[in-house]
Amino acid sequence: MIHFLLTNLQFLLTFSLKYRRIEKDDVMKQKQTDPWRMVGVASTIGFEIFAFILSGAWLGKRLDAHFSTNHVWLAVCLIGGLLLGLVSAVFSLITMTKD
Numbered sequence: 243m244i245h246f247l248l249t250n251l252q253f254l255l256t257f258s259l260k261y262r263r264i265e266k267d268d269v270m271k272q273k274q275t276d277p278w279r280m281v282g283v284a285s286t287i288g289f290e291i292f293a294f295i296l297s298g299a300w301l302g303k304r305l306d307a308h309f310s311t312n313h314v315w316l317a318v319c320l321i322g323g324l325l326l327g328l329v330s331a332v333f334s335l336i337t338m339t340k341d
Contacts (some may be wrong), residue, residue, distance in 0.1 A: 247298035283339075285339050286334060286338070287331040287334060288333060289333055290330045290331050290334060291324070291327035291328065291330075292327070292329055293327070294323040294324070294326045294327030295320060295323045295324055295327055295330065296323070297323055298319040298320045298321075298322055298323020298324070298326075299316065299320055299323065299337065301315075301317065301319045301323075302315045302317070302318065302319030302320060303315075303316055305319065
C-alpha cells in the first residue's frame, strides 16, 4: 500500500514539474510575441520621457520667475528633463525586456 502511494506521488510530482516547465516556456514565447506587451512598453517609455520634459518645463518656469531670468532656466531644465527621461526610458526598457 505504501509503495502504491509513493509511486503515485512520484508520478504526480513528475507530471506537475513537466507541466509547469511547458507552461513556463509557452508563457515566455507568448510574452515575446504579444503585440499588446509591445504597445505597453512603447507607451510607458513615451510617457516617461513626456513626464520628465513636462517636469523640467515646470521647474524651469518656476526658477525663471524666482531669479527673474529670461528663459535661461527653462531651456536648461527642458534639456535636463529630456536627458533624464531618456535615461529613465533606457532603464525601463532594460527592465521590461529582461523578463
